[in-house]
Amino acid sequence: MARRRQILDRAIEVFRERGTDGTSLRRIAEAIGVSHAALRHYFDSLEQLLVAVYAHAEAARDDDPDLPEPSSAVDVMVQAAVQNLEVPGLVQLYSTLVAASLEARSTEAKDYFTSRFAHLRVALEARVRAEQEAGELRSDVDPAQIAALLVAASDGLQIQWLLEPDIDLEGTLSAFRTLLRP
Amino acid sequence: MARRRQILDRAIEVFRERGTDGTSLRRIAEAIGVSHAALRHYFDSLEQLLVAVYAHAEAARDDDPDLPEPSSAVDVMVQAAVQNLEVPGLVQLYSTLVAASLEARSTEAKDYFTSRFAHLRVALEARVRAEQEAGELRSDVDPAQIAALLVAASDGLQIQWLLEPDIDLEGTLSAFRTLLRP
Numbered sequence: 001m002a003r004r005r006q007i008l009d010r011a012i013e014v015f016r017e018r019g020t021d022g023t024s025l026r027r028i029a030e031a032i033g034v035s036h037a038a039l040r041h042y043f044d045s046l047e048q049l050l051v052a053v054y055a056h057a058e059a060a061r062d063d064d065p066d067l068p069e070p071s072s073a074v075d076v077m078v079q080a081a082v083q084n085l086e087v088p089g090l091v092q093l094y095s096t097l098v099a100a101s102l103e104a105r106s107t108e109a110k111d112y113f114t115s116r117f118a119h120l121r122v123a124l125e126a127r128v129r130a131e132q133e134a135g136e137l138r139s140d141v142d143p144a145q146i147a148a149l150l151v152a153a154s155d156g157l158q159i160q161w162l163l164e165p166d167i168d169l170e171g172t173l174s175a176f177r178t179l180l181r182p
Numbered sequence: 183m184a185r186r187r188q189i190l191d192r193a194i195e196v197f198r199e200r201g202t203d204g205t206s207l208r209r210i211a212e213a214i215g216v217s218h219a220a221l222r223h224y225f226d227s228l229e230q231l232l233v234a235v236y237a238h239a240e241a242a243r244d245d246d247p248d249l250p251e252p253s254s255a256v257d258v259m260v261q262a263a264v265q266n267l268e269v270p271g272l273v274q275l276y277s278t279l280v281a282a283s284l285e286a287r288s289t290e291a292k293d294y295f296t297s298r299f300a301h302l303r304v305a306l307e308a309r310v311r312a313e314q315e316a317g318e319l320r321s322d323v324d325p326a327q328i329a330a331l332l333v334a335a336s337d338g339l340q341i342q343w344l345l346e347p348d349i350d351l352e353g354t355l356s357a358f359r360t361l362l363r364p
Contacts (some may be wrong), residue, residue, distance in 0.1 A: 016285075095281035102274040104200075114345045118274050121342075141361065145354040152338025153331050160303075160334060162284050165295045172327040179361040181321065 004042045006074045007032060008056040015053065025049060026081040033145045037097065047100060048108045053094050055112065061087065072136070073127040073147070077154045084158055084171065091158045098155075150176065168172045184225050189214060194245040197235065198286045206232060207273040217333070229282060230290045236275050237294065243269065255309040255329070256362065259336045260355045264339055267351065280337075303329045317361045332358065 010032040024044050029039040035047070043049040061083050087155040093155050101109035124147035131137040137146075154173060161169045190215040200258050202214070207228050211221040225231040252258040266272050282290035305327035313319040319328075336355060343351045 008340055024221045092281070092284040095277070095284055098341055099274070099277035099281040102277055102341070106262070110345070117342050117345060141357050143258050143352075145357045146350060148339060148342060148354050149335050149357060150341060153335040155341070156337035157330060158336025159284070159337070160299050160330060163292070163299060167330060168327075172330050175331060 002025055002181045004052075005056075006043060007034065007039065008053055011049065011053045011164070012089070015141045016087075028161055041073050045105065047097075050093065050097055050100075051108045051112045052088075054097055057087060057093070061090075067152060068087055073124050073150060074174070074176045076124065076127065077176075078170060081154045081158055081173055082170050083162065091162055093157075095159060117151065122145075123151055135182060141180075146180065187238075188281070189216065189221065190235055192229065193235045194239055194271070196283075197275055198269075209294045227290070229279075229288065232275065232279055232282075233290045233294045236272075236279055239269060239272055239275070241343060254313060255306050255332060256358045258306065258309065258351060258357075263336045263340055263355055265354050267343065273344055276337075277341060299333065302333050306332055317364060320364045323362075327361065 011028060014028060014031045025039055025043065025045065026036050028046075028049065029036040032039075033043070039049070041063045043052065061080070064083070065078065067083070070079050084094075097109045098113055100106050101113040102164065123145045128143035128146045128150075130136060130144060132139040157167070157169055157172060187303075193210060196210060196213045205228070207221055207225065208218050211218040214221075221231070224326065225234065243262070246265070249261065249265070252261050266276075275342060279291045280295055282288050283295040303326065307325045310325035310328045314325060316319040335358070338353055339349070339354060343349045
């Protein structure tokens, strides 16, 4: 597994430099300096490798010991979105994989993102409900809907920010604090 | 221009059936029954064709005479999102193009979506501000931020819905009506 991890670490660097545009397992193998056969030993397809790279980068982001523990559902999303922008190539890779997951022929990306969105919504819904019960958030909105909206707004705004960096990503997402105030 | 329009109408059908996965100008020319040279006469690249197909489909959606005029900023976004789901392939094409627009080498998609997001935000911001001044929306939130959030939430939620059709897209986006109430 150490070898697989090295490949993922190096692959992230390659995506930072080149994006996923017109890439292939063969080209990635060349860029990270392993044989095509070695890469195929760990990953059956380009889609599988890209999903593994994304999952690895997201886990690294969430494991950062320097980050404060988010104190609310809105914090979770704002903090993750702000950190994503500091990893060059991550939002591009995310967008590429989400688009791939919607294609009829997709398997790995479709499974990964279907499950990722479901887990994110469930975790945020539980936080929103707990904050509502504690009187910290307004309780006239459905916590499941708020969870889905937080995830959606964060995803959509990261893309807008990449195309228009003048957008205040953190401030705009933080408007949810006002909107959700009791 | 009639010929260009015919090509776009037919290309939308092709995307509905096959998605954009692994496609090329040559394959699209075959599928819609024109020569590759004829297609190249109208479109310099696959990206340019895909952007034109998307813009054509979005314009057709907004020109539908059967639809009521949206009466608020939230209505504009809810109505567009709900209609998008009725055009098979449209959200997939949108996601593919947005991902393409983030690639370093992109030109047509980057220009198109940068300008599209900017126009959408400006138009919605003006509506939100007018509704705030009319006392129809809460005025303690920045109208530009609300406009960006509405666009972002709508984009993100359409993707979640494609992966999980049990999500109540219309109801979830409509939660903004409650959140923005004065």
